[in-house]
Amino acid sequence: MDNTSPQSSIIKPEKMKIEPTEDEQIKIEYSNTDTTDFPNPPNMKKEPDTHTPSSEFVAFNEFHIKEEEPFVDISSESEEVYSSNMKQIVEEVDLNAEVQESSLNLEDEEVKVIPEDEEANPENQNPFSSFNESKTDPPEIIPGKKRKKRKLSKAEERALKQQKLISGHPVHPPCQNCRLKCSERVSPQIRENMNKEFWSLIGLVNRRSFIIKHVKRVEVKRRTAAANSKKRNNVFNYYLSDESGEKMKVCKTFFLTTLGFKANNDCALFNAMRDVDNETLEPRMDMRGKVKNQDKKLSRNNAIHRHVNSFHPCISHFRREDLPSRRYVSNELTIKDMHADFTEKYHAYRSCSYESYRTILMDMDVSFAKVGIEECDTCESFNKHDPSHDRKHLAPDCDTCYKWSIHIKRASEAKEKYQSHVAEVSINLETAYFTADLQKAVLLPKMDPFKVVMFTRRLLVFNKCFLPLSPTDSNTKPLVLLWHEGIAGRKEEEIISVFYQFFLEHRDKKRIVLWLDDSYAQNKNWKFLTFLVYIVNSRDVEIESVEIFYFEAGHNCMAMDSFYHQVETSIKRKGKIYDFKDFENAVRQPNSKNFNVKTLTPWDFRDFKDESSSQKLKTLISKPLMNDIKYLKAARKSFTLKYRMNYDERMDLAELDFLRVKVMKSGLSKPAVVGTYRGIPEEKKKELVEKLVEDMPVSRRDFWYNLPVGAVPDLIDNNE
Structure with a gap:
């Protein structure tokens, strides 16, 4: 090796600031020293020699080499390879130097020391090879800045999707008591091989080709009906191949379960045999997502949107803040009925499939108002986010799994606390334990579906129930409070007025414990918190303390769901609900003796105010988030509330x-009575009278004729 330093003529690029390590300097010294003096390379882990390498060597070797990398032996044959690599790098650096506008003097160049925490850390990479490939400066790494996670490439996404298909379709149990004795003739290993071969095929067309090659269409052997009969003319024979390629006849159940399908799911089988090109005997091209006329598809989707909106889906009472986009149609309808009505009215889109209509309906976030069925959106998102993540196999780096684990833990703690209160009912006689909720959207009148009634803006009815925790509690009865949008709406002060009526019914109790839905619009706003302070310090009641426990969102009281289910069943049995009095009777009917049912009037509603101080809320050191509060307590002779973020006492x-x-000094005054009907929009009343009243009995018509009107928005599609 030549001891002269060819690097002395190198001009260092301005951006190259990576310093050599100690091991690298020793390599350079050794490579430029007569190797006859050193039969073996020096130990890289020992202290370097006191000889200081020249600045030319330091400038040339500004590449970061990890100390943990093993030392490369250059004593014999490796020396020539090492020298050639060095020469190649020198030539490339020379090329880079010629491009520079101004050159720097190597001796005057100040060597910059880079802290260890800012150094790049390329694992298992040769720094020289990476420099040769990129021919650019190494990327700058900013300390403390988090790198963004790279998304999967298309190839990786396809591979992941294929892996999910394979893992989601294992071999299922074979047929039982089969006359072909499939399980005896076909070994489990053959079934596994066939399953792997089928799901390793990429694309729907290839998998359909596999099915076509292993299924044979034959004519029926014996016909018991006429030739022109509608009975089938063909049957299918199913075959599996062994190791030698010989086909063995099996039954349909055995064939499907071997490929990973359920025994009763033959859709893939018949779809493959149906879409066969008669000339080539190959499956036709997969046309999914390849609609030629996009304008026609868009026009059809717009027509479906108009048709769904013609049913006037309304916003739910207690979920309008949590899910503002979710709307509900009457539970008298089904998707099948809506699809049939669409194909009947829109002749140009008669070919629209049920699945296409259902998909667009779900995308519109329209659901059916089924009383007694509560949806948990957190659990629903968890169930859909990744098939490989389930309750027993949570991914530690998955944000959805982490949120769901906290959510389900809180739901479990709430359930345990709720059950402990149920056990306390018979012990604490001076305490009233209740749970309260507002029924989902109910529309009147309820008449025969798919008449004009289904496409008319109907009257919105409200049903608030206060249910004792224990059904064996004979001292307290459930309280049901009813009203409709002509009397009052569902604003915060109107919902609070309903709570006020409940406290008046139980004014002699010393302590009241309420379990409520975790809804900001009803039970967690500042106006409601102001009311808690007012009622516990009011002279209208003897209550000493009020305690509020909040359910975890989506996991409410099952007893309340059961009650509303009874109401729904009673409405279905009654058949037709023409006016508000019919609805009241339907609510009373299931438990007429054990329930107190009261219809509210405008004089039962009060104008409650929000007396919270914005200045205090701004200066709070630890202001709680409403969603995190799980327990509230209001006590007499106190104008503050106590709260907790969990259920642990x-x-x-x-x-x-x-x-x-000012309020804390002078106290909270009694709110004024509303005393006037809210009314409904005049256009809505006119539509109801013209389209529906004529089909009602004469005894029910006066209710609609006397329905008050006002300059108010329609609550079906308004967030008021």
Whole structure:
């Protein structure tokens, strides 16, 4: 090796600031020293020699080499390879230097020391080879800045999708008591091989080709009906191949379960045999997502949107804040009926399939208002986000799994606390334990579907129930409060007025415990918190304390769901609900003796105000988030609330001081009575009278004729 330093003429690029390590300097010294003096390379882990390499060597070797990398022996044959690599790098650096506008003097160049935490850390990479490939400066790594996660490439996504297909279609149990004795003739290993071969095929067309090659269409051997009969003329024979390629006849169940399908799911089989080109005997091209006329598809989708909106889906009472986009149609309808009506009215889109209509309906976030069925959106998102992540196999790096684990833990804690309160009912006689909820959207009148009634804006009815925790509690009865949008709406002060009527019914109780839905619109706003302070300090009741427990969202009281299910069943049995009095009777009918049912009037509603101090809320050191509060307590002679973020009674309560100073000094005054009907829009009443009243009995018509009107929005599609 030549001891002269060819690097002395190198001009260092301005951006190259990577310093050599100690091991690298030793390599350079050794490579430029007569190797006859060193029969073996020096130990890289020992302290380097006191000889200091010249600046030319330091400038040339500004490449970062990890100390953990093994030392490369260059004593004999490796020396020539190492020298050639060095020469190649020198030539490339020379090329880079010629492009520079101004050159730097190598001796005057100051060697910059880079901290270890800013150094790049390429694992298992040769720094020289990476430089040769890129021919650019190494990327700058900013300390403390988190790198964004790279998305999967298309090839990786396809591979992941294929892996999910394989794992989601294992071999199922074979047929039982089959006359072909499939399980005896075909070994489990052959079944596994056939399953792997089938699902390793990429694309629907290839998998259909596999089915076509192993299924044979034959004519029926014996016909018991006429030749022109509608009975089938062909049957299918199914075959599996062994190791030698010989085909063995098996039954349909055995064939499907071997390929990973359920025994009763033959859709893939018949779809493959149906879409066969008669000339080539090959499956036709997969046309999914390849619609030629996109304008026609868009026009059809718009028509479906118009048709769905013609049913006037309305916003739910208690979920309008949590899910503002979710709307509900009457549970008298089904998707099948809606699709049939669409194909009948829109002749140009008669070919629209049920599945296409259903998909667009779901995309519109329209659901059916089934009383007694509550949806948990967190659990629904968890169930759909990844098939490989389930309750027993949570991914530690998955954000959805982490949120769901916290969510389900809180739901379990709430359930345990709820059950402990059920056990306390018979012990604490001075305490009233209740749960309360508002029924989902109910529309009147309820008449025969698919008449004009289904496409008319109907009257919105409200049903708020306060149910005791224990059905064996003889001291307290359930309280059901009813009203419709002509009397009052569902604003915060109107919902609070319903709570006020409940407290008046139980004014002699010393302590009231309520389990409520975790809804900000009803039970967690500042106006409701102001009301809690007012009612517990009011002279209208003897209550000493009110305690509110909040369910985890989507996991409400099953007893309340059961009650509303009874209401729905009673409505279905009654058949037709023409007016508000019919609805009231349907609610009373299931438990007429055990329930207190009361219809509210405008004089039962009060104008409750929000007396919270915005200045106090801004200056709170630890302002709680409403969604995190799980327990609230209001006590007499106190104008602050106590709260907790969990259900553990061992944890200390935090104080919430939120009322205005003026209110805390003078107290909360009794709100004024509303005393006037809200009414409904005049156009809505006119539509109801013209389209529906004529089909009602004469005894029910007066209710609709006397329905008050007002300059108010329609609550079906308004968030008021």
